[in-house]
Amino acid sequence: MKLLASKLKPKAFKKARTSTVVCPVEFGTYVIFTIDDVYEVGITKNSVGDDLVECDCRAAEFGNSCYHAAAAYKKHLMIARGAHERNLIPSLLDQDYLLQAEWLN
């Protein structure tokens, strides 16, 4: 079930920070690794331009704010805002960003 990204709760973002690894498949599609499972989150826009998140976990099926979606959305915004400026390919992982930064220095 799709949820407005603005409905994601601060608690979800907090948990996302310490409990997930986010792997971008492409802009708007993210695979989320947690300690015991793997989820996929899609991010799209509705007709008025609001961001929508859709996770394939059980909680999200019932329209709840989950931390997988929060993790993906945070990455999505980061890529949307930053990757372009830094001339990096959006599909790169954070680790790769760091590695690249090391190479460049």
Ligand SMILES: [Zn+2]
């Ligand atoms: Zn989820």
